[in-house]
Amino acid sequence: MVVKSEFEKLGLQTIAVELGEVEIEKEINDNQKEVLLENLQALGFDLIDDKKTKTVERIKNLIVDLVHHKNNDLKINLSDYLSENLNQDYNSLSNLFSEIENTTIEKYxxxxxxxxxxxxxxxxxxxxxxxxxxxxxxxxxxxxxxxxxxxxxxxxxxxxxxxxxxxxxxxx
Missing domain, CATH: 1.10.10 (Arc Repressor Mutant, subunit A)
Structure with a gap:
């Protein structure tokens, strides 16, 4: 709700706000992005807009959700779970995660x-x-x-x- 509020203060209508992701109706301009980044950082959030970092954040969010909220699904093979949810090959996800986070998906x-x-x-x-x-x-x-x-x-x-x-x- 806090994140949604910050977007709306700038006149940006949100379509969906989920853990680590916000979908908005219109493109955001550089000025709005700068103000939004400042406001979100003041609240302890960050703005991520490069594709690699977004993918890593999605991996993290899926793992956190799996471990902390979906105990029964832990019997699923992690590589299959991530590949299915992100529609990407696990090897490329694993390599990207290790490159960005300096640790493996398994260790995380x-x-x-x-x-x-x-x-x-x-x-x-x-x-x-x-x-x-x-x-x-x-x-x-x-x-x-x-x-x-x-x-x-x-x-x-x-x-x-x-x-x-x-x-x-x-x-x-």
Whole structure:
């Protein structure tokens, strides 16, 4: 709603506003783009208009949505999921992502899953076995090993620690 409001303040009618994407009725001129960029940055947003960066942002948004909102779909092969949703070959998506982000799609996906594990551990409503199942880990040992490799803590020690720090999704 905040993003939509900023577009409308400049007289730009939006057709659709979704996570990481805004579709507008008319072309935006350079002056409007400059003012919009300033206003959005003041609110903690950014304006992305080059095709490569847009594609990388769409990859990130799909992964965040998959991990944090569509637990049941995690059984889908990630490469197929991204290829189908973006209508592009996975190898080209993977190469582009690595070029722009200096990390792989797989590592980004794993970091999102670990953040979800942290969230679920903090809520303390599910067992580690249930968390492993929800996030499609083959077993608890696999989840625990990956968690320790990424965070330096075992899930149990993380759960018991008083300093339960999670990384904001946009900072991953």
């Amino acid at each position: 996906f794993i970091s999102q899953k670990i953040e979800k594990v942290k969230e679920l551990l903090i809520y303390n409503e599910l067992s580690l076995s249930e968390i492993a199942d929800i996030l499609n880990y083959s077993n608890v040992a696999h989840l625990s090993n990956q968690f320790k490799k990424i965070t330096g803590f075992t899930p149990t020690s993380f759960k018991q620690s008083k300093d339960k720090k999670r990384i904001q999704i946009e900072n991953l």
